[in-house]
Amino acid sequence: MDRRPIGVFDSGIGGLTVVKEIMKILPEEDIVYFGDTARVPYGSKSRDTIIKFAFQDSRFLLSKNVKAIVVACNTASAMSLGELQESIEVPVIGVIKPGAHAAVRASKTGRIGIIGTEGTIGSRAYENAIKKLYPEAEIIGHPCPLFVPLVEEGWAGTKVSYLVAEEYLKPLKDVDIDTLVMGCTHYPLLTRVVGDVMGQDVTLINPAEETALELKEILMEKGLQNDPENNPSYRYYVSDNPDKFSRVGSNFLNRDISNIQKVDIEKY
Amino acid sequence: MDRRPIGVFDSGIGGLTVVKEIMKILPEEDIVYFGDTARVPYGSKSRDTIIKFAFQDSRFLLSKNVKAIVVACNTASAMSLGELQESIEVPVIGVIKPGAHAAVRASKTGRIGIIGTEGTIGSRAYENAIKKLYPEAEIIGHPCPLFVPLVEEGWAGTKVSYLVAEEYLKPLKDVDIDTLVMGCTHYPLLTRVVGDVMGQDVTLINPAEETALELKEILMEKGLQNDPENNPSYRYYVSDNPDKFSRVGSNFLNRDISNIQKVDIEKY
Structure with a gap:
């Protein structure tokens, strides 16, 4: 104790x-x-x-x-x-390793998306952590710098937040991922917006x-x-x-x- | 020298x-x-x-x-x-006093808008500087926290930036200002968007x-x-x-x- x-x-x-x-x-x-x-x-x-x-x-x-x-x-x-x-x-x-574990458990197809800050995406930390557990996984990362200021402005759920999410998430939708890691602590407040844009076949992972x-x-x-x-x-x-x-x-x-x-x- | x-x-x-x-x-x-x-x-x-x-x-x-x-x-x-x-x-x-001078020179009606960060607007610094020169001026300030990240993301001129500008500038349009101070160093990069939303009867002031x-x-x-x-x-x-x-x-x-x-x- x-x-x-x-x-x-x-x-x-x-x-x-x-x-x-x-x-x-x-x-x-x-x-x-x-x-x-x-x-x-x-x-x-x-x-x-x-x-x-x-x-x-x-x-x-x-x-x-x-x-x-x-x-x-x-x-x-x-x-x-x-x-x-x-x-x-x-x-x-x-939070990266736990998030990676949860993503690997959730994914059936192995096509996993990661969203986060420029720093997180640029570091490829999630990608490396997931590949250790699941070497065949296909990972696609995309930075979403406007999500944090949108949440801090209290605009989660507004028309602007949907438009921004559609823009950022397009490359992830195009490759047909089945799991998406919300790789930034602010993003859980955008769960609804991201879920609506990605559709119900994509599982959202909150590493927290x-x-x-x-x-x-x-x-x-x-x-x-x-x-x-x-x-x-x-x-x-x-x-x-x-x-x-x-x-x-x-x-x-x-x-x-x-x-x-x-x-x-x-x-x- | x-x-x-x-x-x-x-x-x-x-x-x-x-x-x-x-x-x-x-x-x-x-x-x-x-x-x-x-x-x-x-x-x-x-x-x-x-x-x-x-x-x-x-x-x-x-x-x-x-x-x-x-x-x-x-x-x-x-x-x-x-x-x-x-x-x-x-x-x-x-940059505040010079911006205030330029605004007072430009305004005919004395209804002057200020946009800037939360800190700048909350301080009322532009308002105080303008009132010293033009005590009857009516000042309306409005913070626009998303403008800086939009510019830094390179999204000035996009549909998102127009939607955000319309949202932020609505209270300024409603009171029929004739002059608007761009009270943040990033905003000159949004001159076109802000100008389009405000209309050509409003003079935009860049304090720089x-x-x-x-x-x-x-x-x-x-x-x-x-x-x-x-x-x-x-x-x-x-x-x-x-x-x-x-x-x-x-x-x-x-x-x-x-x-x-x-x-x-x-x-x-």
């Missing part, structure tokens, strides 16, 4: 879709969340910069005595997970749920679970705009968020 | 629309540009964070021995100009040109102009992704960009 909290970081607010799954699957665990709202987004930035940011984010979480770190951000998982795992003592879990399941396995394996009777506490830290985080974050989490503090992340 | 360069900073690449005007109006001046591409965008972030970033950006430019600083970013101009001017020895010029004219006046007033025979040099610094800056920046500047270096801005 280990009473230390789980640490979760993301480029901003989207990682709360992962926190939501952890709360469901590991209801006895305390969580410390860090959202890098001063430097968001990560998706359009270079690998060197993402690695630097991911280490600062992780050092901050370690300063809160976490027993494991979940990299909720797909871009940071794609670009920095190996580096983090090599030099950090506690287990570090990303699978990530929470992998976290559970690792905690069990290493004897790191909390007391099952623990009444969990959730603390949130951001590098900018705690008020906006509280307001918009409630949408992602479907519950009120309090207990938010601002952090100068560049010091870590 | 003063042979030192002009310093220009922006949250990223958009400030090149201001550089373009400075090159035209002050062709003998050397320019050092800094684009904060590691922390872009500024428009959705808080005043405290923008002030901190603007001071780091300015300290970097001062380390390059600039004789004046142009804050090309509307959000940074709106939120940090006063603070910068108070503590920096060289002249610091923003007026800012370059104000810079020229200040240099003359203080005897800081360069030798008219000087063959100008242009140097570019970014906090991330010099390659992308070079590629996308050429679009903004209509000329090839070389001489780009990466800077660790958090050290300044």
Whole structure:
């Protein structure tokens, strides 16, 4: 048994879709969340910069005595997970491998689509992870840079979001995929739009749920679970705009968020 | 005469629309540009964070021995100009006051619209600057957060950009403005779309040109102009992704960009 909290970081607010799954699957665990709202987004930035940011984010979480770190951000998982795992003592879990597992289990034809930020798609991280499990799989990735600002503007479900989705998803429809990985933490809020455009024969994968399941396995394996009777506490830290985080974050989490503090992340 | 360069900073690449005007109006001046591409965008972030970033950006430019600083970013101009001017020895010029002057000169009815980031519109900086010159003016501001990602995606002029513009500009059309300030450095690339949606009776104002004219006046007033025979040099610094800056920046500047270096801005 280990009473230390789980640490979760993301480029901003989207990682709360992962926190939501952890709360469901590991209801006895305390969580410390860090959202890098001063430097968001990560998706359009270079690998060197993402690695630097991911280490600062992780050092901050370690300063809160976490027993494991979940990299909720797909871009940071794609670009920095190996580096983090090599030099950090506690287990570090990303969202790519769990997402790849879920996609391989769901796909019948082996034609799997991936959508995400420029950084995630450019890294080919999902492609490599899926090919390890299923070498014959045909993977087609497509970046969707406007999806995040659409969700943050509250325009998911509008005519504009359908038009943008049709434009981005066309190359994926053309090759007749049967499974689509929603490879960015904001995309679960566009599930309906993406589902409508892709049609009901395509299974949409949200890596967040699978990530929470992998976290559970690792905690069990290493004897790191909390007391099952623990009444969990959730603390949130951001590098900018705690008020906006509280307001918009409630949408992602479907519950009120309090207990938010601002952090100068560049010091870590 | 003063042979030192002009310093220009922006949250990223958009400030090149201001550089373009400075090159035209002050062709003998050397320019050092800094684009904060590691922390872009500024428009959705808080005043405290923008002030901190603007001071780091300015300290970097001062380390390059600039004789004046142009804050090309509307959000940074709106939120940090006063603070910068108070503590920096060289002249610091923003884009808000020049934009306000141009709007007041252009407007016949006094009904003036402003579009920009959440930060710029929320600050009411344009409104205050216009009211000082023209107290009876009626100002209506509207944030357009999706315009920047649309331009960066290269989607200016597409059906999506028209649909988004119609949505954002509706409240401005409803009140029958005759002048519209394009209060974000990316927006000049949407001039055609915004012009089509607003109609030809509305004059669009790009503060960049007026800012370059104000810079020229200040240099003359203080005897800081360069030798008219000087063959100008242009140097570019970014906090991330010099390659992308070079590629996308050429679009903004209509000329090839070389001489780009990466800077660790958090050290300044």
